[in-house]
Amino acid sequence: MPNVIFMDSDGTSTSVDCSVGTSLMKSAQLRGIGGIYGDCGGEQMCATCHVYVDEAFLHTLPEISDDEDEMLDATAADRMFNSRLSCAIIIKPEHENMIVHLPKFQR
Template sequence: MAKITYIEHNGTKHDVEVRNGLTVMEGARDNNIPGIEADCGGACACSTCHVYVDPAWVEKLPAKDDMEEDMLDFAYQPDPARSRLTCQLKVSDAIDGLVVHMPEKQI
């Protein structure tokens, strides 16, 4: 289990425990966290699970693959350094304490 902190655009914070092996998107979905829509169900075929990773975590996460980079082009106000798709972030002990910030909206 890893503790993930999801922060809505309005500042509302949600601290949840997410089981290892799930994705950060599935953790949000399973805990009814608003702001992550995940329209494609985690297939990396949309950008509706877009978040901004807290700066302290950017270098600690695995690099984006080409497919994630391509999908982020469709996200709302992507940040080249901090934007990630939560469907592509696998939960493990290595990301215990991860903090992600939701954008104003998903498109």
């Protein structure tokens, strides 16, 4: 189980073990990480699971799909070069110690 480090907007970090094959969104929700709502249930239709992935791990992520790209343009917090929907990230072994920054707000 890769360990993922979630950093909230005030700088507090929380490390969680995430099951390989599970979405980052679902892993965060199952472990009580606040600020990742996933109102659409992980279907890339709402942008309430928006996160900023540490630049060092961007190469481990799949390319942004057209649906994800469209939703990232509609996020409540600013879209940045490292913005992703956490529902679109499936945990892999190479995500060990991945740092994920949570935006200040999702809605």
